[in-house]
Amino acid sequence: MSIKETVNNPHSHWMEASGPEADVVVSSRVRVARNLNKSPFPHLLSESDARDIAHSVRLAIGNAEAGGGPRSLDLVELGELTPVERQILVEKHLISPDLLENFNRKAVVISQDEVISIMINEEDHLRLQCLLPGLQLKEAWDSINLLDDELEKTLEYAYDEELGYLTSCPTNVGTGLRASVMLHLPGLVLVNRIKDVLGSVSKLGLTVRGLYGEGTEASGDLFQVSNQITMGQTEEDIINALISVTGQIVNSERAAREALLRERREHIEDRVGRAYGLLTHARIMSSEEAVRLLSDLRLGVSLKLIDIIPANLITELMVMIRPAFLVKKAGKDISSFARDVVRATLIREKMGFK
């Protein structure tokens, strides 16, 4: 699948509900920051230098594929995409919002299954990302590690024996690794324990963010937990620490859900039922309301209170209801009100209603 196809298809492998601990862990992401040793960091690059970087990466992925690299990779310069298509890549979590700035200098590589993506000339020359459904941090790291080794056969990375990989921002120096999990924590929110639990996470040197990364608010009870420190630990240590903390959060969330079912069953059933009733019958729906209701529905599916909606559809809808996808579906730029109508229609249709 080419990137042009990617932006037409709301589905990504990471949205599948088949991953481990999928009742709580939506997805796992590992990314490493890499820079080429003979070029200035991206914010200092001229436009033609930036093109050269993209060209080098194109060569490297060609060599990697020829050498039996694991996946079919497609590179596209962001300037070749429409604004809506670029935004869709953000909404699918395949690139960061930052890559959209000065997009003429930027490029992206995406694997056919959308598991691997490489942002070119974001904050660093390369940011290799692997995104998998459920709790699969080890698997994601293994994929990135393999890809990194393949690319290193062609590219000369900026690397310091003492410091490790050199990066544009000092917070990434060392491993250049950021591992994160996207967690669905409606139970902890409902029993008012979310602040406690996420507070302890922060004390362990991990960071909690909203759905679309740094600086965004948590919505739909979705929280992104990632490592803060990139130096002084091996990649395996970082990954294992995050897996361990994630395991504890998963247990707390499950305990909260069980307590809710035991003590406030009618309230939970009511919440889930109302979400289903509104999603399948409303005709105008804001993004905020849709995310909130889809979160309630996801909780209901995970508690087996509702069995007619596949969990992966809910994750897909969380992405499809965002503005760029709706504009793509409408086939033209539309007002905020028209988007709310298209959003409600899309949700009803996807859920089998007219």
Place this chain on the structure above:
Amino acid sequence: MSIKETVNNPHSHWMEASGPEADVVVSSRVRVARNLNKSPFPHLLSESDARDIAHSVRLAIGNAEAGGGPRSLDLVELGELTPVERQILVEKHLISPDLLENFNRKAVVISQDEVISIMINEEDHLRLQCLLPGLQLKEAWDSINLLDDELEKTLEYAYDEELGYLTSCPTNVGTGLRASVMLHLPGLVLVNRIKDVLGSVSKLGLTVRGLYGEGTEASGDLFQVSNQITMGQTEEDIINALISVTGQIVNSERAAREALLRERREHIEDRVGRAYGLLTHARIMSSEEAVRLLSDLRLGVSLKLIDIIPANLITELMVMIRPAFLVKKAGKDISSFARDVVRATLIREKMGFK
């Protein structure tokens, strides 16, 4: 059907959606106040005097039936009913809340089809009521007039040649007639014209009240409009004036609905869709929310935006969701929270969901 059956069956003839102008006019009611000329007014009656009045009425309805009176009538003393059963008669609009005070002195006559009821020893010795679906004020008056004539063959009414029928409260002296229509006016509420329209109604000497009569708030966009003046006009004049004003309100309401469909179609469809989604899927529902959603749904049925729910079911549900019916259904006294659960369950079941 005996009165004991009446309190077990939520349906009444007046709830049927087949009456004229049923899209706006839920029901028409005519009642006359009558007193016996040799007894003090009810608030001055001893308990045994009160029993005598009930006895006289029992004789009179027996004679009326023997003389070919139009309907099979059943008399019951309120003390023979349980508190819940008495409350259900109020919720079905067959008796007034006032009849429940000092209920040991009170009795009620209800016709098999529940179209006719006679309250005994409420504010007056007799209050004859006829309640029909849709706009049928003339028909209701004809029924009451016929019944009144039949009873007068046995009972000696307090009547003054100059003043007309004498009543406990001076506001009823003369014809003793109160005619009213129950109107569903969601369109006028939504276009913010309800105050204007009902304001002009007041200027015409008519009174606007809520769903359960004097002193109650309008809920579910239901308004009761009735004549204020009982003297100096014939019964026919009073009825015709109310029919004429009702016709104007009906036209205004229909115009408001058409304007809404023309100018805010998505909003109306959204409102109706959400009401349907919540009514069929919520698990906990307050009386206030249920009435509001049923009103939205009734609007949707009348605008043909939704066709799976018969309009008479909506009117029936408006009555069934009230506290006494829910206690009756639960088979025991239950908490407010349990009522909200039983209410939601009842609505789902009646609407064909589980």
